[in-house]
Amino acid sequence: MEVNLTRVDQDFHFAATGASGVEINIDGSPEIGGHNAGARPMELLLMGLGGCSAIDIIQILKKKRQQIDSFKINVKAERTPGEVPSLFKEIHIHFILGGPLEEAKVQQAIQLSMDKYCSVAAILYKTATINYSFELVK
Structure with missing residues (x-):
């Protein structure tokens, strides 16, 4: 690359x-x-986390024959104050998906992405705690 x-x-x-x-x-x-x-460069890291996980989740849900009508992601992070470099210490990523989706399949797709497939998450896990949540909307 x-x-x-x-x-x-x-x-x-x-x-x-x-x-x-x-x-x-x-x-x-x-x-x-x-x-x-x-x-900002640190914003790009969070955008990368959202994008990487979204691609994984969409691929997984397509394989599970789930229709995604809408998909939004909100990523919030805290950095270590007063330190140089100021690394992320805690990250929360919230997924908002719409469509005729099965909750268990969405939960499994998110878990697989965040814990197994997303390379950006794997890198960020080395310095930060990453929590995630999701909601399904009509």
Whole structure:
């Protein structure tokens, strides 16, 4: 795997691309001189966790012949205050799925993703406690 980052301004804004060719903007916070022109690096980690688990869950539920009409994910995290580096210490990921889904199959898919398949979760488990929950909506 390879990614490339190119500095866009004289501050902290970078344009990043990977093998997909999709460009993602990354920037620092205004507190350090950034301009809110992109996501923060630690936000990208949480987005990666949500995306990785979502892909797993969708694949698993498709194999179980479950129809997903909607899917939202909320990820909240706490970092170790006053430490450098300031790592995530606790992460909670909440899945909200809609459709004619069987609760037990959704629960199993989420558990398999978070505990077995999601590579991003496996990395983050090394420094943080990750909890997860879900709800089914009509």
